[in-house]
Amino acid sequence: MRKRKLNKYQRRNLQMEKIKRAQSGKGLYIYRNNTSGDLSLPKPDVDGKTRVSPGDTWKGDDYFMFMLKSHEARLVETLSAEEMENKMEEKLILEQPEQVTPEGVVEQVVSDELLTEETPTKDEGKTVLLTEDPMDGVEILLD
Numbered sequence: 001m002r003k004r005k006l007n008k009y010q011r012r013n014l015q016m017e018k019i020k021r022a023q024s025g026k027g028l029y030i031y032r033n034n035t036s037g038d039l040s041l042p043k044p045d046v047d048g049k050t051r052v053s054p055g056d057t058w059k060g061d062d063y064f065m066f067m068l069k070s071h072e073a074r075l076v077e078t079l080s081a082e083e084m085e086n087k088m089e090e091k092l093i094l095e096q097p098e099q100v101t102p103e104g105v106v107e108q109v110v111s112d113e114l115l116t117e118e119t120p121t122k123d124e125g126k127t128v129l130l131t132e133d134p135m136d137g138v139e140i141l142l143d
Helices: 008-023 062-069 081-094
Strands: 028-033 057-060 073-079 099-101 104-106
Touching: 028 062, 062 073
Parallel strands: none
Antiparallel strands: 028 057, 028 073, 099 104
16 A cells, blocks of 8 residues: 655644644643752643752543652642542633622622522513613724
8 A cells, every 4th residue: 555645734633633642641640840850841731831940739530640750840749530620620610700790790609509590580681781772882984
């Protein structure tokens, strides 16, 4: 069988996919910089940091385990799957866009108690325009 020739864009896409697969990892761990200088991470950690000061910690997946063999990092803690789900849920809830209601802006919060949805009454379900003229301040430019 002959191998199909790829153009430079296809080769670049394949290379990027290989890199993405190689850098993917599972689990969540807390690591500590074990060196006496700044540590440059080969890929961003969970928080997006790429530089770690001496003695500081960072969160990452099992991709960073190779740094334990060379004593660049120490494993501090293994976070369980339940903790990861809670953090992901908290992140998803807090990153919602603002919702404006007649009472004001709705604030997203995380609560330990079970949240229930209440059915709106007749007054709460009405749609209200925020301005009298929806086209106020809009200018149409024609050539």
